[in-house]
Amino acid sequence: MNRLLSELIASQPLVINVEGPPGIAIAGFNSDSRLIRPQEMFFALAGEQRDGNAFIENAIAKGASVIVSQQMPAHIRPDITYVQVSDIHQFMAETAARFYQTAGLDMTMIGVTGTNGKTTIATLIHHLLTAFSQPSIFIGTTGIHVAGTYYATDYTTPPAFEIHRIIREGYDRGAKFLIMEVSSHALKLKRVWEMAFDAAIFTNLTHEHRELHPTMDDYFQAKSKLFDMLKPGGFALINTDDPYGEKIFQRGLTLQQTFFDYGKTAKAFKLTGSQFDHTTRLQNIYLTHNNAEEIFKTRLIGEYNAYNVLAVYAAMTSLGFDSKRIQSELPSLPDIDGRFEWLRAGDFSVVIDFAHTPDGLEKLLTAVHTIRGKGRIITIFGCPGSRDPSKRPLMGAIASRLSDFVIITTDDVHFEEPAAIIHDIIRGMTTNHYKAIEDRRTAIGEGLKMARAGDVVVIAGRGHERFQYIKDEKKPFIDREVLKEEATKLQLSIN
Missing domain, CATH: 3.90.190.20 (Mur ligase, C-terminal domain)
Structure with a gap:
């Protein structure tokens, strides 16, 4: 798949300056100079440990044909195209979406955010979708699954160019759902910019990532951005037992999307109890929804996992899947790598x-x-x-x-x-x-x-x-x- 640079940057307000031929063909993207392949666009990101601008020549030596940065390098080569932009993270997302043509695809997209519980919730939903014979994409801390194929990853939420490549690959292979963990890094660095979610889930917010977020409010504001990315007609599931979740829920009541609460104090999906059975080594989870009581059994232990299973049940039923079938599938779902x-x-x-x-x-x-x-x-x-x-x-x-x-x-x-x-x-x-x-x-x-x-x-x-x-x-x-x-x-x- 190749696209002309001129097409990718046409009418792009983030572009400040272009040096070099704009008609060059682009074959892909990377922000790691060691992994660049011929005809790819290199994003010179300023990272936590290193500045990508210091590796521009390395990327060119590997075959990069276009360099994107927020600053023009001192040395300009006539055979390379340089694009200076005002916001490299947003530009990356918008360019990747154009390149892979992911806007408007017929795919249900589900995002999960919060400090803890993201992997468990996203993985259980992915496993249930598989049990329901629904081809899906999973993107998260434990790896990437695209319609049955596994890829290792070092990220909870990978860079924008990787996300859009995965979505395109999954869609072309028949995936109907995308379930992904959305980290605060991804939201703050606009990795999920140019995405619209059908469903968004908030788990909790506790002490974490102080190296990126100097205050809890900054951390909260980053997490909250996911709920601004809901499609019209989309829905959110919020753990309102968490005080930050309650803030998101109250704000959500003023929006056009549907916001459901879940937890011990919730009205929509109420957790009424959980109990570990030493004989079966299963946890019984008790909940109330639409004035009906339900009991679920799971191999996941602890009250925090009762919250996770409740969120999964709420998501799957809100997407239209049968609750009795969910009940029957839960105890036999595969273990989650590295989770209890x-x-x-x-x-x-x-x-x-x-x-x-x-x-x-x-x-x-x-x-x-x-x-x-x-x-x-x-x-x-x-x-x-x-x-x-x-x-x-x-x-x-x-x-x-x-x-x-x-x-x-x-x-x-x-x-x-x-x-x-x-x-x-x-x-x-x-x-x-x-x-x-x-x-x-x-x-x-x-x-x-x-x-x-x-x-x-x-x-x-x-x-x-x-x-x-x-x-x-x-x-x-x-x-x-x-x-x-x-x-x-x-x-x-x-x-």
Whole structure:
């Protein structure tokens, strides 16, 4: 697929200046100079760690034919076209939408936003759509699924040019639905600009991403933008037990779209209770909708997952799917990678979960209390480096309060010293029932050695993630695989 640059930038008010031939053909896009292919457009983005303008020559060497930036480079080559724009993020989205011609496609688009719960809700909807024989696209933290094909990703919400490429590919392969996690980064950086959603879901808003959002209000304003992107006639599902959700809901009542509330205090989809069944190892979820009581069974544990399942039920029924069929499908849906993966290790249990925020860790450990019986909870976790340091002591306090023993270790340290990150976590610890082990593999092995019959070892913070980032190094590291390897050394079977 090729398009002329002149067609892509025609009547484009964001374009300030063009140097070089505008009639050049474009074959695709990228913002990573290492991945550029011939005839592609390179977006020189100013990132958190690096400025893309410093890699323009690298992109040209790889075959880039057009360079887009908010500033013209000092050195202009006559064989390359340079486009200066006022807003590179918005320009990227608008240009990608034109290139892949995604506007107005006959596809139901569902966006999920919030601090926690996005992956679980989006994945369950994707699994249910598959069970209902509805071809769909999934875009989220755990990867990208396009009508049965899986692609790995490093993003919760990928760059705009990737989103529109995926939508076009999925549509051409028969996809009728798009379900995607929409991060605050994506909303603030306009990755989902030029998209119109049929349904939007808000889960909650808690402490996270302070490196991008200096205040909670800034974080809230970013998340709120999703609900301005609803189509006329679209609907929103809002967790109004969350105070930020209540703000969105009240604002939504003044709009032309339909806003439904869900939660314990909601009127539309009311959560009336949840209970873990130790015999079946399923959670029973009780809800009321249209004055009718419903009971759902799921392998997902904890009250926070009751909220997630309620949101899924609300979305699917609002889209017109049969509630009884949803009930029957839920208990047998595939596990969600890195989300409350409950495993047996001999006579004790292991739970692997992505919980990486104070609220997420608290909800995870509270859920673990419902399954542990009389055993101990041994929690292994760390916090990322080069990110919001204020959450570290908060997570230390939560781990020490809700665990019998804590092993503090590393996550993605990026460009920070592991010892400094661990020190920040220790500042929040309220007991001395902990130890610090920098190497995450060693920490997991130590947790297994400590465990006794009936204990639960919780490995938190990374979940599905496939790599650990240490300075410039990207090391393969999957908690589940490392767990199995360390268990084998101890002659333990994981299942």
